[in-house]
Amino acid sequence: MCTVPSTAVTNRVTESAFTEFARAAEPRLKIALCAAFGPEVGMDSTSYALAYGWEHWERIRSLPNPVGYLWGVGRNHARRLHKQRRSQLHLFESVSVEDTPWVEPGLPAALAGLTERQRTAVVLVKGMAWTLAEVADLMQVAVPTVQTHLERGMRRLRRDLGA
């Protein structure tokens, strides 16, 4: 008879739970962090947050909002990266006129000029059709706060783009 060591069983259970969580959380974390910090830093920060989540899974799994917590972890990592690479990093590259002819070429730069929270709210709500509540849940702020960031962000975009 082959017996499986209890540690291995426990590991598999833990791993399975984390795998399920990570598969569900990764797309949302990735798109949100990339919206806020650009694809390069956003992806790096997503992987950082997931690695952090795995490392601290026993604690994080018990949190009421683990995705929101990992958003905070990824966000802070992204901020550090941006701070380090400030001089050589562009948030979003210019859009391709061929690929996206209906998009104002100045839009990426205008988005980059928003505050982090404004940009997150604008891209997720206006671009990704997230609800205010979904963004608020991720950012762990109140819905009216997201609304405020969204309105200010849109106002600033219109001003910068002359729209």
Added chain:
Amino acid sequence: MKADLDSQIRQFAMALERALSKVQLFEVQEAASDHGRAQQTPDGTHEPRIVSAQTSRRTIKGPLVAHAKVTASPFALKGVGIALAVAAVVLVVFGGLSLLTGGDGGAVNQPVTTASTAPTTSTTVPSTNPDGRFEAVPFTGETWQLAVTEEPNADGTYDVCFVANPVDGRTDSPTTSSPWCESRPNNDPRIVRDLLGMYPLLVTDTSYVMVIQLNDHPVDRITVTGDGVNETVTPFTFPRSGSQVAAVEVPQSDGTITVTAFNQGVVVDEQEAAGRIEPLVIDGTPIDDTTAATIGTLLGGKQMTDEDLERITGSVGLAHSGYLIESTTTADGTYELGLIVYQEEPIEPGVLPPVICFSEYATTQGVNVGGGAVCATSQERAQELADFGVDAGGACGPHPKEQPVVDGNWLTLAVWGIPDTTEFITVGLGDGTTVEVDVGNGVALHVWEGHADITSITFDGISQTQMELISSYLPIQGISDDCDASDGEG
């Protein structure tokens, strides 16, 4: 002709989403290897893989065995004109729960010689003042002294207090610390009851004094070893209460030290203290004695000056911001937390400030609200608190030692008696947002933002894990030089 702004953003985001969908950052390694077998860890589990961009410096510390290696060629993202070269770094994480809580924790049963550096001495010099208070200076270092007092209570019990003092004539001495007192009976089942290192009672340029509390079990020797420390001290016994305490000067370090209690050569208890926290550093500069003392005495009701807080925040004109400073675990196993709140408009004494402090904790955990500080944001909330016996007009619950201090824009207050089983408390801000503050993991300092624009705080000399936890609440420099300050980002 361009589309309207909403449509443009949607198209831009869709292009971004398309590009990102091609990259999967997380996978469980179940694919067959070159030899057609699934790769497994030695215990039979698969290996979760988290693939990160080439710049990742993710390091998993602690007992988890982790390593990183470059395993893939650069690839590119397209769709929004983004050419992104990424080399995949695979973090291969072995192990599981047993490793998560592991560490060898080897016992130190051999006698340990007294260290040659910064010797800590133990003497017993009983003396009694006319008011019945016992005082002694049982522990001394080159530049510091740890004085103790024992004060009688009406019920026949005694409070024991500690005060760190400088050494006369030494210009490099730390300043006098705030007194730390406890009155809890000595009924803790642990022999080494507490390692008071979370908030250093006394800090020198390179070390801090770690106070080790003991219960009533006889202990005649304490060794502190590991991470370059090799100290032996004799516990001091308060003559009236019988409380035992030892103090040892240890270097500032992030490593783990082992505290072992001996009685007649037999190990009676052993505990580890990891991630010893160094003094708070702001803007790369250690805070000066005044600020340190101010922070240290927050729980004693002393307020910080505007200048202190201005330097800490690096900014004025905030909507409001809060600092939550965690004291160490107290003798009865509870936490004490200090809080500083700034609001743009001066706070009028007796008028509710724009924060709720620990209210959820106080009302949901069944803790005596009167023992903590509670604030309210509305008259309804104030009435609710009043129903609990809290002076809502004064905004904060009473404590024998503690009353909120309102000075202009600043409010300082404290909450006491948070059980050590509490991991999070909910702090509500005036705009209805809430922040969960982790209080149960040994993090010494939390900072949170309301609508605050706090842009220049850095913390040095703490462990990576602690930094990450703190960072979860720490607003740091934003990514744009042209941020709208009113939005709370740098």
